[in-house]
Structure formats: structure tokens, C-alpha cells
Amino acid sequence: MAMTVTERRTEAGAQTIERVLDAAEERFSDEGFRGTSLRDIARDVGIRAPSLYNHFANKEALYAAVLERAFGPMLEILERFLERGEAAYETPGMADDMLRVLTERPNRARLLMHEALAGNRHMNVLLAAWIERLFGSGLRAMRSSPDTHPWTKQELPLLLLAMNNVIAGYVALAPAFDGTLVRDPLSPAAVQRQARFVSKLWRLVWGDAQNAATLDERRRGTT
Amino acid sequence: MAMTVTERRTEAGAQTIERVLDAAEERFSDEGFRGTSLRDIARDVGIRAPSLYNHFANKEALYAAVLERAFGPMLEILERFLERGEAAYETPGMADDMLRVLTERPNRARLLMHEALAGNRHMNVLLAAWIERLFGSGLRAMRSSPDTHPWTKQELPLLLLAMNNVIAGYVALAPAFDGTLVRDPLSPAAVQRQARFVSKLWRLVWGDAQNAATLDERRRGTT
Amino acid sequence: MAMTVTERRTEAGAQTIERVLDAAEERFSDEGFRGTSLRDIARDVGIRAPSLYNHFANKEALYAAVLERAFGPMLEILERFLERGEAAYETPGMADDMLRVLTERPNRARLLMHEALAGNRHMNVLLAAWIERLFGSGLRAMRSSPDTHPWTKQELPLLLLAMNNVIAGYVALAPAFDGTLVRDPLSPAAVQRQARFVSKLWRLVWGDAQNAATLDERRRGTT
Amino acid sequence: MAMTVTERRTEAGAQTIERVLDAAEERFSDEGFRGTSLRDIARDVGIRAPSLYNHFANKEALYAAVLERAFGPMLEILERFLERGEAAYETPGMADDMLRVLTERPNRARLLMHEALAGNRHMNVLLAAWIERLFGSGLRAMRSSPDTHPWTKQELPLLLLAMNNVIAGYVALAPAFDGTLVRDPLSPAAVQRQARFVSKLWRLVWGDAQNAATLDERRRGTT
DNA sequence: GATGAATGAGGATTCATTCAT
DNA sequence: AATGAATGAATCCTCATTCAT
Numbered sequence: 001m002a003m004t005v006t007e008r009r010t011e012a013g014a015q016t017i018e019r020v021l022d023a024a025e026e027r028f029s030d031e032g033f034r035g036t037s038l039r040d041i042a043r044d045v046g047i048r049a050p051s052l053y054n055h056f057a058n059k060e061a062l063y064a065a066v067l068e069r070a071f072g073p074m075l076e077i078l079e080r081f082l083e084r085g086e087a088a089y090e091t092p093g094m095a096d097d098m099l100r101v102l103t104e105r106p107n108r109a110r111l112l113m114h115e116a117l118a119g120n121r122h123m124n125v126l127l128a129a130w131i132e133r134l135f136g137s138g139l140r141a142m143r144s145s146p147d148t149h150p151w152t153k154q155e156l157p158l159l160l161l162a163m164n165n166v167i168a169g170y171v172a173l174a175p176a177f178d179g180t181l182v183r184d185p186l187s188p189a190a191v192q193r194q195a196r197f198v199s200k201l202w203r204l205v206w207g208d209a210q211n212a213a214t215l216d217e218r219r220r221g222t223t
Numbered sequence: 224m225a226m227t228v229t230e231r232r233t234e235a236g237a238q239t240i241e242r243v244l245d246a247a248e249e250r251f252s253d254e255g256f257r258g259t260s261l262r263d264i265a266r267d268v269g270i271r272a273p274s275l276y277n278h279f280a281n282k283e284a285l286y287a288a289v290l291e292r293a294f295g296p297m298l299e300i301l302e303r304f305l306e307r308g309e310a311a312y313e314t315p316g317m318a319d320d321m322l323r324v325l326t327e328r329p330n331r332a333r334l335l336m337h338e339a340l341a342g343n344r345h346m347n348v349l350l351a352a353w354i355e356r357l358f359g360s361g362l363r364a365m366r367s368s369p370d371t372h373p374w375t376k377q378e379l380p381l382l383l384l385a386m387n388n389v390i391a392g393y394v395a396l397a398p399a400f401d402g403t404l405v406r407d408p409l410s411p412a413a414v415q416r417q418a419r420f421v422s423k424l425w426r427l428v429w430g431d432a433q434n435a436a437t438l439d440e441r442r443r444g445t446t
Numbered sequence: 447m448a449m450t451v452t453e454r455r456t457e458a459g460a461q462t463i464e465r466v467l468d469a470a471e472e473r474f475s476d477e478g479f480r481g482t483s484l485r486d487i488a489r490d491v492g493i494r495a496p497s498l499y500n501h502f503a504n505k506e507a508l509y510a511a512v513l514e515r516a517f518g519p520m521l522e523i524l525e526r527f528l529e530r531g532e533a534a535y536e537t538p539g540m541a542d543d544m545l546r547v548l549t550e551r552p553n554r555a556r557l558l559m560h561e562a563l564a565g566n567r568h569m570n571v572l573l574a575a576w577i578e579r580l581f582g583s584g585l586r587a588m589r590s591s592p593d594t595h596p597w598t599k600q601e602l603p604l605l606l607l608a609m610n611n612v613i614a615g616y617v618a619l620a621p622a623f624d625g626t627l628v629r630d631p632l633s634p635a636a637v638q639r640q641a642r643f644v645s646k647l648w649r650l651v652w653g654d655a656q657n658a659a660t661l662d663e664r665r666r667g668t669t
Numbered sequence: 670m671a672m673t674v675t676e677r678r679t680e681a682g683a684q685t686i687e688r689v690l691d692a693a694e695e696r697f698s699d700e701g702f703r704g705t706s707l708r709d710i711a712r713d714v715g716i717r718a719p720s721l722y723n724h725f726a727n728k729e730a731l732y733a734a735v736l737e738r739a740f741g742p743m744l745e746i747l748e749r750f751l752e753r754g755e756a757a758y759e760t761p762g763m764a765d766d767m768l769r770v771l772t773e774r775p776n777r778a779r780l781l782m783h784e785a786l787a788g789n790r791h792m793n794v795l796l797a798a799w800i801e802r803l804f805g806s807g808l809r810a811m812r813s814s815p816d817t818h819p820w821t822k823q824e825l826p827l828l829l830l831a832m833n834n835v836i837a838g839y840v841a842l843a844p845a846f847d848g849t850l851v852r853d854p855l856s857p858a859a860v861q862r863q864a865r866f867v868s869k870l871w872r873l874v875w876g877d878a879q880n881a882a883t884l885d886e887r888r889r890g891t892t
Numbered sequence: 893g894a895t896g897a898a899t900g901a902g903g904a905t906t907c908a909t910t911c912a913t
Numbered sequence: 914a915a916t917g918a919a920t921g922a923a924t925c926c927t928c929a930t931t932c933a934t
Contacts, residue, residue, distance in 0.1 A: 013896065031341055035257030037924065050926075051898050059925065110340050116399035117333050117340075118254060132403050139404075150427070157404040158420045161397065162389045169388030170381075176339035180355050181362070181380040197381045204373070205427050239914080260907060273909080274915050282908065462893080477787060481703030483928060496930080497894050505929065556786050562845035563779050563786075564700055578849050585850070596873065603850040604839075604866045611838030612831045620830065622785035626801050627808075627826040643827045650819065650874050682917065706903060719905075720919050728904065 017055050019045045024066050029110035033063055033122055064124055067115070070108040074101055075130045078137070095167055095198055102171040103191045109171035135160065148207045159205065166201065170194055240278050242268050247289045252330035255337040256286055256345055287347055290338070293331040297324055298353045301360065318390055318421055325394040326414045332394035358383060372430045382428065389424065393417055463501050465491045470512045475553035478560040479509055479568055510570055513561070516554040520547055521576045524583065541613060541644055548617040549637045555617035581606060595652045605651065612647065616640055686724050688714045693735050698776035701783040702732055702791055733793050736784070739777040743770055744799045747806070764836060764867055771840040772860045778840035804829065818875045828874065835870065839863055 023044035027036040038059055042049040056062040077097050102109045115123050123131070142156050151159055174185035184190055246267035250259040261282055265272040279285040300320050325332045338346050346354070365379050374382055397408035407413055469490035473482040484505055488495040502508040523543050548555045561569050569577070588602050597605055620631035630636055692713035696705040707728055711718040725731040746766050771778045784792050792800070811825050820828055843854035853859055 016897080029340075031257050032255050032337075033258070034254050035341075038926090039924080047897090048899055049924095050900085050928090053926070054897055113336060113340055113396070114255075116396045117252075117336055120399050135400065135403050150423075154416070155420055155423075158393075158417060159424075161393065161400065161404050162420075162424065165388045165392030165396065166385045169392050170384065173336070173339040173388065174384060176343050177358065177384065180358050181384050193377070194381060197378055197385075200373075200378075201382075201385065201428060205424060261909090262907075270914090271916055272907085273911090273917085276909075277914055475786075477703050478701050478783075479704070480700050481787075484930090485928075493893095494895055495928090496896085496932090499930075500893055559782060559786055559842070560701075562842045563698075563782055564704075566845050581846065581849050596869075600862070601866055601869075604863060605870075607839065607843065607846065607850050608835045608866075608870065611834045611842065615834030615838050616827075616830065619782070619785040619834065622789050623804065623830065626804050627830050639823070640827060643824055643831075646819075646824075647828075647831065647874060651870060685918080707905090708903075716918090717920055718903090719907090719921085722905070723918055 013055065016045070016047070020052060020055060020062070021066055021069055024062055025070060025105075025107045025111065028063060028066055029107035029114065032114040032118060033059075038062075060122065063122055067111065067123060067127055070105070070111055071127060071130070074098065074108075075134065077101060078130075078134045095163060095202060096195055099167050099171070099191070099195055099198060102168060103186060103194075106171045106175070106186050109168045112168060113172045149205075150207075163198075163202070167198060239268070239270070243275060243278060243285070244289055244292055247285055248293060248328075248330050248334065251286060251289055252333035252337065255341060256282075261285075283345065286345055290334065290346065290350055293328070293334055294350060294353070297321065297331075298357065300324060301357045318386060318425060319418055322390050322394070322414070322418050322421060325391060326409060326417075329394045329398070329409055332391045335391060336395045358387075372428070386421075386425070390421060462491070462493070466498060466501060466508070467512055467515055470508055471516060471551075471553050471557065474509060474512055475556035475560065478564060479505075484508075506568065509568055513557065513569060513573055516551070516557055517573060517576070520544065520554075521580065523547060524580045541609060541648060542641055545613050545617070545637070545641050545644060548614060549632060549640075552617045552621070552632055555614045558614060559618045581610075609644075609648070613644060682724070685714070685716070689721060689724060689731070690735055690738055693731055694739060694774075694776050694780065697732060697735055698779035698783065701787060702728075707731075729791065732791055736780065736792060736796055739774070739780055740796060740799070743767065743777075744803065746770060747799075747803045764832060764871060765864055768836050768840070768860070768864050768867060771837060772855060772863075775840045775844070775855050778837045781837060782841045832867075832871070836867060 020041065023041045024036075027041050027044070030036070038052055039049045041062075042052055052062065056065060115121075120128060138160050139156060142160065143153065170185070174182050178185060182190060185194070243264065246264045247259075250264050250267070253259070261275055262272045264285075265275055275285065279288060338344075343351060361383050362380060365383065366376065393408070397405050401408060405413060408417070466487065469487045470482075473487050473490070476482070484498055485495045487508075488498055498508065502511060561567075566574060584606050585602060588606065589599065616631070620628050624631060628636060631640070689710065692710045693705075696710050696713070699705070707721055708718045710731075711721055721731065725734060784790075789797060807829050808825060811829065812822065839854070843851050847854060851859060854863070
């Protein structure tokens, strides 16, 4: 299928852009915004640094584009869950998907951590709003779920944060403990193991059907 | 008690060093090693950048000194636990102390995260060895504890990592979610709340007497 | 009358060229040759910088074209005067025309000043020759005029230069003193006022028979 | 006489600063602010560009310092005249001094022109205020002088501007017409000639009692 | 005739570091 | 112990220019 001149040109540019975003994501996730140099990114792509300015207005804009591309998909995952009704029992499913998304591109978890460490300095307003929304809805989901779990209302935010740290932390930090605690933590096998671990952890802290049953029984017993 | 001139001078020097380390810890924990400039650190202290070289050989050496000072105390906490026999039931106590140490100086948790994100690039051999030892002994403690908990041997490292991420993540990242999930997360009250939360979490995932009882019953019940 | 495609295309091109020259004149007159970027000029025109190269070989060539277009008309004015016989009493008329030409396009006076300030670095040989001719003939005109004026032969060049500075300086510099000395100095009213001022100035410094007589009379009358 | 360490250090620095200011004045007056590169200035001084930052915060600050140093003396000349009573007959004396100051450092006149051409973009508030004051007081002086001159109140600002352009224009632009109108226009002899010319010009356009009388007499009778 | 992509050269500025004082 | 001066290397970014399309 023939391409018009314009399309071909655009496509070539788009390819470069994609490669730049890949390289930038990698670099930014290693050393953060200030620790990353455009020259290094350019070198990774195989172009000269000034060429980056054909595609991005400046370093900040490139970083913003990296963040958008990185977290857009996650936000969509969230959207889907939100639309399906925010049912509490879906929270573990969400965690599962999140883990999968993050492990596919572990850089992104690191990116998120860098942002958080630097105080969300560069996270643009839109993105920040989305993330807030994400946590907000996660929280509402937990609050509206049947109270088969042992947590008070005040503790729920802490639990959500903790689960988030467990999931994102594994992806972002485990590599640093490669050899110490986990071997090759981002291999498919290891990720699957971690997914099962998170499920189990969630069941333990939140309760599952069996658990619920046990609790139910206990409750009925009060009758 | 009078001080000689030399002593006073030395003491003044020591004071400067301490102030440099404070400023450096603050800066490094914000933007990491590469993102931090010696000039900024010097400005915080109220001296000029070249003066730093009177106290530290270079930027790397200063960073190393910051890491040493930051994690020495933590390693000592660990030492104490290790010497006292690595009893499993003490793990939560350790987590508690760790949380307290980290929240007293939240920068240090951020420092650790930066290091981990950058792949422990600057963590010197000694420090790395200590940390490895820390996790190693934590792991042995968990392994040698009575199996009143529901985890397999393979899952224990993941659990240790998860608990670490929960604790350090709270201190390092919660500020980024100030207002979203937690309000003023490093205030004494909030820290205490988090400490209680971690305890409870630990009891849930590891099991305590009551839990153990329940599990026991269930087991016996199959008879 | 129909135009062929080629003609129309050529005309479009000519239009673009004209718009480029306009934009370039504006920019160059603000910040000089080195201080002006092709990108800015292109942006003003609504095209991209590389397109400029379809019309001009390079930045220098564009600048040369701007100079040509800017000073061609002035040179023609001069030509006319020269042809009409270089009569001395026409010098004020020339000054008048010059002022008018300059105020219609104040950028051009600024352009000339930039050139002079930078040592005529870019003024091409042809242009320089014309300007030299301009001053040369102005000088000859003054020299060959009846000596009703109080100037020596040696002073005439200084007078010519002075008048030139008064005229061009007003157009080029007055805007900088807008509010301080003159209000809205390039408005038609202000220009007319300045034209009258220059006339009067010229009469005073050059003197004509009538003027001298009038002044004399007035003075005597006060007796 | 021995110098303390501090003094010697300061003096060396002060020397460098002075040389930087000289070089910068020269460069800025040739091509204006944007057309001048710090590297060129540094090269003229014999240091590397980053060293400039030991003495000036940035390019703008260096430029501001150049302006201050260049126009401070002129403003002082003015001050002296203002203090002595702003008598109208002193205006030519002022013009004389101004010309002398400008010709001693012709770059400064060019600097002023560049500023004016670029719309006083960089002239700091203080300087601008001074210049405004300068023109203001010149104007008041002219207004309060006995009306032996043929100008209306409305024309006085134009006259002041014209004289300014004659004086500054000679110094700034004459070099561009070296060979055409004036030979070696900044040589002492040429400057003196121009000074006499300006005096004469001023007498013609402004007139003083004596002059008027003399001219009158001469005209009336040559008796 | 227009332009997206690319680039070498340069431009302002920062940075870690040295050294004499 | 502190610092002013200096600097090579690097940082972000602009600029004039080329070229394929």
C-alpha cells in the first residue's frame, strides 16, 4: 500500500519521536530529570542533541511527553475499572493489571518514583489530577466495599498507599536487590511469582470469600 | 573546662562538617547525586563551594560520607537485633524502630530510594555489604521462626521486600501524596498512626497468637 | 487579463519575497545583522526558515537585498536633485524629501544607523559608492552656492554631516525618547512639525537673503 | 607601601574587571547587545568565557555595568551644570564638555546609539531616570533663558534633540564616513574642529546678546 | 515554492575542581 | 579553614544551513 509523501515524512518523524521517547524514558528513570542530559538521550537514539529540538520544544517538554506516554495507559486501566463500577472485589484485579503494566515497562515505575521523590515537580497538572483521581476512586472503592475486612475508615488510605508501594516498589527497587532478595526480578517467571504474592498478600489483608465466610460465621454466631 | 585553640578550631571544623553533611543530605535526597550541585550545598551552609574541599576530597566523597552517616544508625539497630538472637517475633519490633529512625530523618529514606533507583551506583562496597547483611539476617529470622504464618520459603524474600517498601515508601513518597491520601504525613501523630498501621499489617500477614489460634482450629477441624 | 500559471506562481513568489523583505527590514533595523535570526523573520512572514533559501542565497544576501530596497529610493531622490543642477537653494528641499522618505519607513533610518555603527560592514560596494556620491554631490551643491552663509569651506562637510544626523537621528532615535522629549514622534503631525523645524534650522544656519533681511529688520525695529 | 593579602587579591580582580569592561564596551558598541558574544569579550581580555562569571552575574549584568561606567561621568558633568544654576548660556559649554567626553571614548556614543536603536531595552531604570533628568533639565534651562532666540516653546525639545544628535552622531557615525566627509574624525585636531563647529552652530541657532549685537552692527553699518 | 529532519558551530551558563593566597 | 580567580568539560539551547521530499 503506497504512502503519500507527507505520510512517509510524518512516519519517519514519528519513528524518531518514538525512539527518542524510549531513550528518554530509560535515561530519566535512571537518574531523574536533572540528572539526565539531552546529549545522552540523543546518543542513544543515534542523532545529535540539537535534533531533539525538531520534535520537542525543550527538555521539560520532552520529559512531559515521556510522562504522558508512560502513564496514559495506566490511567486508562483505571478508567476501565472506574466505569465498571468501582466494586471493591475488583481492587485486587486492578492491582494485578497495574503490576503487569508496570513490569512490562519497569522504567515507568522508576519514573513515578523519581517524580514522587522530587515532589512531583514536573508532573503536569493534568497528570497530577489523574493520579489524584486514581487514588480517590481506589479509596472510594475500598470504602464502599462490604466490611469483611479488619480496617477502620482512617486506615484505608494507609492501606492503599502501602499496596501501591508494594507493587510499584517491587518493580522500581527490586532490581537494586537483585541477587540479595530476588533473582532477576523482572523476568516473566519472577513477575508472575510477585503477582501471586501480591494476590495472596491482598487476600490476607483484605479478606477473600473463605475468609469472609469465616468472619460471617463468627458474626452470625453473635445472633 | 577550657579548650585549647586547636581544639576549638577543630571543633569549629567539625561543626562545619556537620552542617555540610546536613545540607548535603537534604539536597541529595531531593534530586539525587547528579541533580545536586556543590554550590547549592555550600550556599545552604553559608560558605563558598571551594571550601568544601577542605573537608571532603570531592563530590563523591561527600556523598559517601552522607550515606555513611545516614545509614550507620540503621545498621546499628539491625546489629542489635541480630545480636539478640534474630527471633522472629522481633521482626515487627525492628520494623517499628526502622520506621522511627526513618521518620526522624525522612531525607534518609529518600536518599535510599535514589540510590536504589539509580542502581546503587554510588553505594560503596562496605555499605552495600551491610545492607545485604541486613536483608540476609532479616530473612534468616523469618525463616527460623515457627511456621504459624501462611508463607512458603520462596515467598519470604518477597514479603521482606514488601514490608521494606511499605515502611520506606511511606516516609519517602507519602509527602508527594500529601493532601491526596495522607495529611502532613511526617507529623508525630501521622507517624504514630502509620506505626500502628504497620504493626497491624504485620500481624495480619505474619500471624499473631490469636490468628495462630484460628489457623490452628481450622487445621484441627479437618480432623 | 488572464495570467498563466507560471505568472501567477511567480507573482506569488514575488509577494512572498516582498513580505520577507518587509519582515527582515523590521527585524534588522531593531537589532542589527547579528542580532537578528532568520527564524524570527520567517515566523513573521508565516513560513519556516528553510523556505527563505528559496528566495535568498543566505542571510547576508537577504540583508543586502533589504539594504538595496531600502536605500534605492533615497538614491533616486538624490539623483533627481543632482540632475536638476545641484542648486544650493534646493538643499533644504532635499532635506525635506529625505525626512519624508525616512519617516514613511522609519526602519530604514535605523538600518542605516546600524550599518554606520557597525562600520558599514555589510554595505556592499555599490551601495557605499552611491552614498559616497550622495554626500559628494551634497557637498558640491553647498560649495557652489552663493556665500550668503557664514561657513568656511572646511566646515561644510561638518554641516552636511550635522544636518544628516539631525534628520536621520530624529527618525531613528526619537522613538527612544518618546515621552521624554517628543510625544509619538512618528505620527504625521509630529513629522510635519519636525519638517518645519528642520526648515527653520536650515534657514538659520545657512541663511538666505530674505531671511537675513527679515531678521535685520525685526531687530532694528525694536530700537 | 605593602598591600594586605586581601587588597592584593581585590586589586587583581579589580584589574580584570576593568579590562573586561573595556573589552565589553568595545564589543558592545560595535554590534550591540545581542550581536556580541561573551566568548569574544573573554578572548579580548585573555581569559576564558566562564571566568567572566566570577565578576558579573551574566551577560545582562555585564552590559549594565558597561552602561553605568560609560554614562556615569556624563551624568556627573550634567550634575555640575545643573548645580551651577542651569543658566541658558551654559548650554553650549555643556555641549562642549559632552563632546569632549564622548570623543575621549567614542565607543560610548555608539553604545548610546545602540541602546536608542534597540529601544532602550537594556538601559536600567536608574540610568533611564538620569537621562530623562538630563534632558529635562536641559529643556528647563533653555526655557528659562532670555528669549533672544527665534524658537517657540514647542520647538525647544526638537532643538535639544537635534543638538544631541549632532554631537553624539558625529562621534558615533563620523567614522563610518571617514574619507567621505571627514578625515580621521576622532583625531584631536578633528575633534577640536568639530567642537568649534558645534559652538558656531549653537550661536547661530540660539544666538546670544553679544552675538546678535555684533551681527547686527556688522550688518547695519560696518560703520 | 515549501518544509520536516538533521546538524556543526556557537552561545550563555553551570559545574566540579584547582590553586595561590 | 576559607575563598577569589580561573578553567575544561558539559549543559541546554539557538542558529544558519543543507537536503530529500
